[in-house]
Amino acid sequence: MSPSQPVIRHASTSHPGADGEARTAEQAIQLAEHLLKRALGQQSAGEKREAERLGRLMNDPQGRAFTFAMVDEVFRSHDASASAKRWRRLVALHGLPQYLPLADRALMGIGAAGSLILPNVVMKAVAARLRADSARVILPGEREPLHRYLASRKEAGFRVNLNHLGEAVLGEEEARRRFEAVLAHLADPAVEYISVKISAIFSQIHLIAWDETLHAIQDRLRPLYRAAQKDGKFVNLDMEEYRDLALTLAAFRGLLDEPEFQQLRAGIALQAYLPDSFSAMQELTQWARRRVAAGGAPVKIRLVKGANLAMEKVEAEMHGWHPAPYATKAETDANFRRLLDHGCRPENAMAVRLGVASHNLFDVALALTLREQNGVRDHVEIEMLEGMANHQARAVRDAAGAMLLYAPAVRSHDFLSAMAYLVRRLDENTAPENFLRDMFAMRPGSPEWENQKRRFIQGWRDRHIVSADSRRSRPLELPASGFHNAPDTDFTQPSARAALQEAIHTWQPVPLPALPDLETTLRTACSAQNDWELLGVAGRAAIIHRAADIMEQQRFAALACLRADGKKAAGDADGEVSEAIDFARYYARTAGAPAGLAAEAMGVIAVVSPWNFPYAIPAGGVLAALMAGNSVILKPARATGQTAWLLINQLWQAGVPREVLHFFPCDGQAGRKMLTDERVAACILTGGYETARKFQSWRPSLPLYAETSGKNALVITAQADRELAIKDLVRSAFGHSGQKCSAASLAILEAEVYDDPNFRRQLRDAAASLHAGPASDPRSIVTPLVNPPGKDLHRALTTLDAGEEWLLEPKQLSDDPCLWSPGIKLGVKPGSWFHLTECFGPVLGVMRADSLAQATEWQNATDFGLTAGIHSLDPDEISWWRDRVRAGNLYINRPITGAIVRRQPFGGWKKSCIGPGAKAGGPNYVMSFCRLREANGATPDYAQAWQNHFAKDHDPSALACESNIFRYRPCRGVILRLDTPDEHFIKLARLASETTGAPLALSIRSEESDTAFIARLPALAKQAEFLRTLSAPGDEVLHAAFEASLNWINAPILCNGRVELARWLREQSVSQTLHRYGQITAQNGAPRS
Structure with missing residues (x-):
């Protein structure tokens, strides 16, 4: 079976005969055509211009790439000059987006040139334009403008489902802030309906600690439900990650089974791109029917297609799992229609109110048709995204009698944190096979219309046979051969x-x-x-x-x-x-x-x-x-x-x-x-x-x-995604209590990042929220040290040197000398004890660098070179850094721990x-x-080995979401010590040196005594890192070599270049994240067209 074909099996769903199904589909198609005509007839001039612009966007791959990068990258730095420089680079890389009107392109060209002279003025105008353009889909979260919006929508006959966006929930402080924001919305008379994810109000979701996590989530939700019940508001539990599906279902059902919530009307979202959603809907429906039969209130299920597809694919690829969603869009559509069909049955709709969230007019029309056929009109409502094809929303509102708009809102100071939502909406609009991609150019009878009609009919038929088996419950099928x-x-x-x-x-x-x-x-x-x-x-x-x-x-x-x-x-x-x-x-x-x-x-x-x-x-x-x-x-x-x-x-x-x-x-x-x-x-x-x-x-x-050992550092520049950098830094520093040899012991921050109070607050929050406790507690992330702290670690945990201060002071917990909470010290100075000393425990030092060059200099300043990382969205910074940092394993925009066999071969440089x-x-x-x-008589093949192997970057894992380059770098030099002047080996050594670029120093024992050689070794070692011999020298020579930090290789010099040249080079692994929010990007950092 080809990957593009749906995986099917017979489901237990009952269905009407073929004639009845065909009539239902035909009625839905006729209604969809009516809705489209009505929408087009009332489309405003501005909406037409916007539709035409988005239609052009679909056919402008360079423009799409520019737009993705513009939204995601340009304003990472708070410095206008740096933002302007990044903006000009994007214009140079992609050109002016052709989907924009001529006037906008002209303004953009003038602005790019003007940003060299007046970066503050230009970039402020660019930021204002970005905010204005996104205002259709992301509402202002401040009270007054939000109230104006809610009032205008109410007057227009729309209800609003409000979703409060904000900065990434990295710790419990931000989770509590988000929780308070939701509570405030529930107390606001203008707000009647909210959506919230469990991951937005609880930051420490751990599936291994299932019971503890479930109880914590329910403890957070309980006050929200009480507030909603008190004021007659509606709370809907959103879904995003597959990880949260079962937890959200369990929290929802568990709480609504409690006596105080028997009369609460609340809802939950189900994602049709998950095969698991059908069994979840069946179980929820049976439970809700029992609840209603016992005198309880009905509940609501909000049907969505699913908006985390790209990240689900990334997570699955990284861990070797099946992606949780269906493999094809056709399967998702068929499952959506199966869920819709199931929910519209009278015996189910009486207990479960259905929210049909879709912009696909065929699905909307199907929902309206089924609810009329089944007599459940008041139990099925249509939902759409705010700002996406508003003319269609008006037409559907008129036909349905009501409409619920899903509306994200964010306060201005958190606007950059909403970029992930914007990127997902752009991705959704431009995804192949998506209705929204065709929608902007669609007319009844057009090719786009006929394509979507064909897909609708097929999905309606396939709803009986599309698989309902969880994809994650079966192992990934792998070829029998290969690793x-x-x-x-x-x-x-x-x-x-x-x-x-x-x-x-x-x-x-x-x-x-x-x-x-x-x-x-x-x-x-x-x-x-x-x-x-x-x-x-x-x-x-x-x-x-x-x-x-x-x-x-x-x-x-x-x-x-x-x-x-x-x-x-x-x-x-x-x-x-x-x-x-x-x-x-x-x-x-x-x-x-x-x-x-x-x-x-x-x-x-x-x-x-x-x-x-x-x-x-x-x-x-x-x-x-x-x-x-x-x-x-x-x-x-x-x-x-x-x-x-x-x-x-x-x-x-x-x-x-x-x-x-x-x-x-x-x-x-x-x-x-x-x-x-x-x-x-x-x-x-x-x-x-x-x-x-x-x-x-x-x-x-x-x-x-x-x-x-390793004294490993993660550099974070002003061009980084700071929230992602914090997440990866905390994981790298405190996983296994900092006892990984690859752990991040230092964070070297560019000055703008170091001085950013929000960065410090979020970093402290993320680290302080990690549960520290015994390994027997499944919640524990920071577990006890294997041994009590030694001298160096104890000093790091308890002592501040000149200029240092605690951002988060570590504490010994209980009476266990091995159990310490995480510590973060600011103000670590270059050359200081903490900068240069491996501590091997849950303590992180933070340094302030004036520039990337200075940060890299400090990163290279230690005697060790095991792992090193950088967080930056600027490809120029990344390229510059990876050519200069001296460590065996490099990590770009990801944690610096967790090396995987073959994917990231592991080992360091220097000491x-x-x-x-x-x-x-x-x-x-x-x-x-x-x-x-x-064999005797072999001839050297160094040039061939160099071209075929050593001069190349190797990525045998070939992941889509992450590059993992294994490459060879020149060593600082080789000292060849021979007993006699053997011309054969000397010739081979010089050829190897010439081929690899590794300097060669030659010493002949018959011409230079051990004593003289030992005296010269410290000077030679300044330009070399290997001592090469063909037979073991005396202990005195080896002692001197080791004192000079030379590595010793005792082996004949071979003609086989594949083996021999490896001894003149250093191996290096470079692992780089190649996606943004799941969208795969090219190696240079730009989204793939």
Whole structure:
């Protein structure tokens, strides 16, 4: 079945015979034609001009792109010069919109030129014009103009459903402000009807904490319902995100079942683009009929098509889910007509009043026809959007006898926050197949009319067969071949929440085995390694794929273990389990030597894992080493031994021999003894930088592959979407209590943003609203630290340095020394202790930069280079920044945490990485744990490898909503230290240096003693980051190299360019959000035409 065809099944809906259906459709078509003729006949001159303009907009892709960007981007900065510059760039990029009248285009051209000289005057005029043009669809929220509007609409025979817009609800302070605004509207005699989303009055919706979230929502709604009941007002619960569907339904029914609300008339919206809506309507209707039969008041269902389609697609793509809405517009239309048909039946309409919200004249006419046929005229009303085709609204009002207009309102100081609504309305107007797209040029008998009539007839017929099965309840169908990331758990599904609760209920810690004898462990691992390697890549891959399947099957057991053992919130833990599964499947597919090379395992590899990601990180190291043919000794963090033991048992269960994979939960001297034993061929470490240096001091010649610390910063410029930036910043800083190595420890704000009191207020509100509590509390986002704060973190949590102040002071909660509320300190100075020190906890420092250049300089000033982010809607700023920031993982307009295997291979630069530098979850990682040999007589293919691989940007995930570029950047330089002047290797080294642009420094031991070389190393290291040898040098040389912060690679220089050139470059992942409110944009930031 092709993706464009509706997914159908027989539904249980009863329906009249074919003749009766055809007559109903014909009557509706005749009425729709009458409505259209009547509307056109009373269309004012201004409305005609507006319709013609919108009609031209449909055929002007560059004009549409300009308009989207104009609405969304130009006024992000409060500085008129910056806004004018962004406006001129849009004009240069897209040209003057051709859909505008000539006079408007002329004014725009003059204004663009004049904005260079008088930016304040011009941009004030542009802002006023934007507000005036949008006034048709977004009303002024101030009392006097709103009252004038309501009075004029009442006089014209329209009722109004008011929806109060405002800034993004990032925290409970704003949620309470929105709640008070709704209460004020209910107390206003001029307002009779309001709509409100649950997410507008409660900011902390967590599906895992279902009961707690539901109770909190009902607590917020209860006073609104009381006020409505007292003053005879109507409250309608709006729908937007699929996430909120079941919660909204449960809150609505639960509250109206309470005795005090038995006589309350209230409503709820259902979105026809969700297959789930039909069963929801059936259940609501049956419940309402029982309610009315028991003496209660009827309720209302407001039928809408749905206005969050684009964002639903984005969320589904990011998590590996089916998009919740139907795949086609035809299915949505058919479901809308099924819902309408069901609601217009007399036995249902007596208990459920129907609001039919549509601008599709065929659907409007169908509603009017059905209500007359079924004798339910007083129980079905028509609703339309304010400002969209008002002439049609008047015609429908006259035919229907009444009309309810859905009218968003916003106060002037919150107008920019209403941009999302404007963008959605523009998107809706211009979407293919949408009635509104055809409406502006539609005449009876026109091609547009015939197209929409055909679609109406088909949708009316298909209402019996369109699927009513939830799309999110079934797994995404993926091709059998190739790698695909594991889908995260969809906690909208009751089965997922139940499975988690069952796992939590049954989880118990198990006794961990005693520390085994080291000698026995090493001897066994060494003797078993050869057979494991001889199993071959395919044989090992089959076992590792089985391990991935077992991890998936035992996902909820792992979540319960991580919750208890790692103090992780279930949402964070779920992503970690997905990552471990991805490591297994990805490494099983990417192992094996490139053509022309033979791979040999290193031997026994020690994996030393941390406590902050006690499942995924050890899984990544262990699985990569195993796939390369090595035996592995896992030394887990003692604080999270239960999680590591679960992982080990899963791998044994999959078929990894116990003789090959060993559990060695040691500390201190036992660990040192293991790592200094020559039978350990390499060590994979994830931990602090000081730990890595300690390991190097124990045994300098031990190949160490270490991901270490990070002092990560998110830059926010004046051109950012500030509300989105706050959302991503808070998530990056305080997820898992700031204990992610990628966590945002610093926010470097451009001065305009730093000085913005609204930004500070919203940032504080968002962080202060995060629930801090034990991991056993499902509401908790900020869970206890795994260990009590160490010296640096304790200082960060309790001490202010010169010039610093608390925006939000952290507090130790209860008597648990590990549980702290989030902290935000302002005034962090460049070069200060907090600027340069990794703290690893729930505390964020905020810096004020004069410019993006200064912010980037401070971002690069730390010794670390793990993750770095920027929030800006200016493509020029983004391009400039991404070419200059020095970190392994870059994030643009999104959080800086949550790297995903293959999508964003993970690993840092500078002191954040020790060793060759291949990224975990990337294409070169497994190959790092092999010794590669090539046949004598091989010739270098560096130019070909450069052109085919290293000079290209790679995005194998190919998401629509996010680019994830894996690329190679030149390293600062390579120091090649040879024992003798081997011309073959020197020639290859010079060719590699020339090909990659990495400077080469050469030292020959027979010509320069170790002593002389060591003396020269600090100077050489200023222009280099790798020490390359072909055989292990003495410990003294390695000690000096490590002191100079050089990474050591000990391997022959190969002719195979695909392998060799990777050792002269740095890997970098660049992840950039490519959508605005779900609308996909081009790489340069402009909406795709």
